Amino acid sequence: MVSRALNNKYGVKAETRERIVRTAQEMGYHPNILAQGLVTRKTNTIGVVMADISEPFFSQLIKGMNLVADETGYTLIYYNSYESLVERSAVEHMIKAQRVAGLIIVGSSIKEDKYLSSRTWEVPLVLVERRLTAPRLNCIWVDSIAGAYKATRYLIDQGHRRIAHICGTLDFQVALDRLEGYKRALADAGLPYEEELVASGHFVWQDGYTATKEILKQTPRCTAVFAGNDTMAYGALQAIAESGLKVPRDIAVVGFDDLEFSLLTNPPLTTVRQPRMEMGKKAVSILVSILAGKTEEGVKISFTPELILRRSA
Amino acid sequence: MVSRALNNKYGVKAETRERIVRTAQEMGYHPNILAQGLVTRKTNTIGVVMADISEPFFSQLIKGMNLVADETGYTLIYYNSYESLVERSAVEHMIKAQRVAGLIIVGSSIKEDKYLSSRTWEVPLVLVERRLTAPRLNCIWVDSIAGAYKATRYLIDQGHRRIAHICGTLDFQVALDRLEGYKRALADAGLPYEEELVASGHFVWQDGYTATKEILKQTPRCTAVFAGNDTMAYGALQAIAESGLKVPRDIAVVGFDDLEFSLLTNPPLTTVRQPRMEMGKKAVSILVSILAGKTEEGVKISFTPELILRRSA
C-alpha cells in the first residue's frame, strides 16, 4: 500500500512504488508528521537546553546543530534554562510534553550532576561541555584543562612570572578545569600558585572588567591575565586600557573560546579556540546515531582546543 | 469527561474538575501533543526563517521570540535560509511538512516580494524587517530611513561635510532605506550627494573594512563614515586604525544596529539602536494573537530607532 511504498518497506513492486511516489509528488502530498509520530510513538524532534540562546558562545554551536539536524531530518527545539536549576523542569517538560526523541543539554552546572546521573532517562541525553561518568550519559567536551595549560604555559614561556587568572563561576566544570590547567602549568614551571592572583567572575564582561581593576591594584603588578573566557577577557582589555597600560607591552591578555569578535578587539585577542561548530555538529550526529540504534549509549568525546596566537600576548 | 475537565470546557462540575486535575497531576499525566495536534488540526508550533541563526544580529531577536513563545505555550522551530532563494522551499516545507501554525520570516530579500505577496498562505505570516503592503501580510520593521537620517544629520550637525556611506546589499529593503535616509539628510542640509562617497557591501565585517580602505584613498578625504550596520562599522574602525588615523579625531564613525559588542569597540561605537528583543517579542505576540483570532491579519508595526551616542562620533 501507499505507506509502504513511500517508506521503502517490503512488499511493493519497484515499478508500483515509483508510480506511487510520482503521483504523490504531483498531488503535493506531505505526510502528516503528527499522525506519524502518534502511531510510531517517536518524533523527529530533538530538544536543546542551554542557559541563554542569545549568548555569543552558543551561536556557532547552534549553527552546527542546525546543520546536521537539517541533513538528518530532525527538528531542533530550544529551551533556555536561564537559571540552571530551572533546567530540571525543562528536561521533564521536553520529554513529557514535547515528546522529544532525545535531548542535548549544553553546559549544565555541576549542581545538576546527581540529577542527571541518577536515573536512566526515557530518551538519550547528550551533554555538551560536560564530562560525566554515568554509563548511559553521552558527553562531548573540550579539554579545558589542556587548553588552560597551553595558554598559561605560553605566557610562562614568554617570560611572564606573575600571571593572573580570572576564572568563571565555579559551579561549572569548565571553570574548575581551566583553573586546574592554570595551576598545573604553574606547578610544572616551578612557579608558586598565588591566591590573590586568582579572581572569580561569572563569565560576563562586567566581571572581567571589575576583577582586572582589582588585580591591577596589586604590587608587584602581574604582567599577564588569563581570562576564563573571551567575554571576560574583553573586560580585562577595557580595564587595562583605562589604567593607561598597553596590551601586550605592559600586560599580556589571553582568553578562552575564540569568539568571532576576538579578531576585532584592540589588540586582537590571543585565545584558546573551542571548535564550537564542530561540537554542535557532533552533538546532533551522535544523538541521531544513537536514536537510529547505530551507536551504543555512553559516548564520551573530548576535543582538544588550540591556542590561537594574536597580538594580545 | 477528562478532556473537558482539563481544558476547562463546559459540562464539568467545578469540584469534579478539580479532582480530575489533581489526580492527573499525581499520575504525572501530560497530554500527548501529537494526538492533540492531530485531532484539532492545529499545532502550537511557529516556524522561524532567517538567513543564518548564528549572526549576532539575530541573537536578541531570537531571545525575544523565545521569551514570548514560552509564555504563550508555543514552540519555535528555526530554519536557516542561507541563500535567500532557498527561502521558498523553507516556507513550503515548514507549512506542509512541519505543520506550523504560523511563520515568522526575518529579513527576506526584496527579490522574494512577489512570492510573498502574491498568494494567501495557508498560515499567517509575520515579516520582520520588512514593510510590504499586501493586505494579509503582517510586517514589523524599524524605520531605517528615520534612523539613517538621524545618524547622518548628527554627523552634519557635528560639522562634517564629506560623509561616506557604506551601504548593505541593495537586495534588502533596510539597505535601500538607510541609503535613502542618508540622502535625505544630505539634501535637507543642502549638501551634495556624491556617488564616490557611497560604497556597497554585504553587511559583513570584511566588506566594511575593504570599502573603508578604498574610501580613505580619496582626496579630499571624508571626515565621517556612516556604515549600514555595526558589523561593517567594525571593519571601518579597523581600516581607519590601520591607516594611522584616529577615531573620532580624524574620522567619525557611526553604525546601525547597536550590537552588544559595539560597547566594546575602540572607541565605543556611536550607532543607531534597533530594539531587537522588542521586535522579537512583538513578532511572536502578534502571531499568537492572530492565531487566537484576537487580531486581524494585516498588522503593520514600525519601530523608531534611537541614536546611541558613544565615542566614535
Added chain:
DNA sequence: TCAATTTTCACAAACGTTTGCTGAAATGGA
C-alpha cells in the same frame, strides 16, 4: 410530586498515519 430544564457523564467517531494479517496473484520447479 411531577414535568421541564439544566447539568453531568460516558460513548464513539474522527484526525492521518503505520503495520500485522489475510487472501489473491504471480512466479518457479517438477
Added chain:
DNA sequence: TCCATTTCAGCAAACGTTTGTGAAAATTGA
C-alpha cells in the same frame, strides 16, 4: 499442469486526543 513458494495488495486495528450526541442524574418551578 499443478503445487509450493514468493510477492503483492488491501483491510483493519491502533496511536491518544477532542468533541458531538444522547442518556442519566440533578435541579428547578409550579
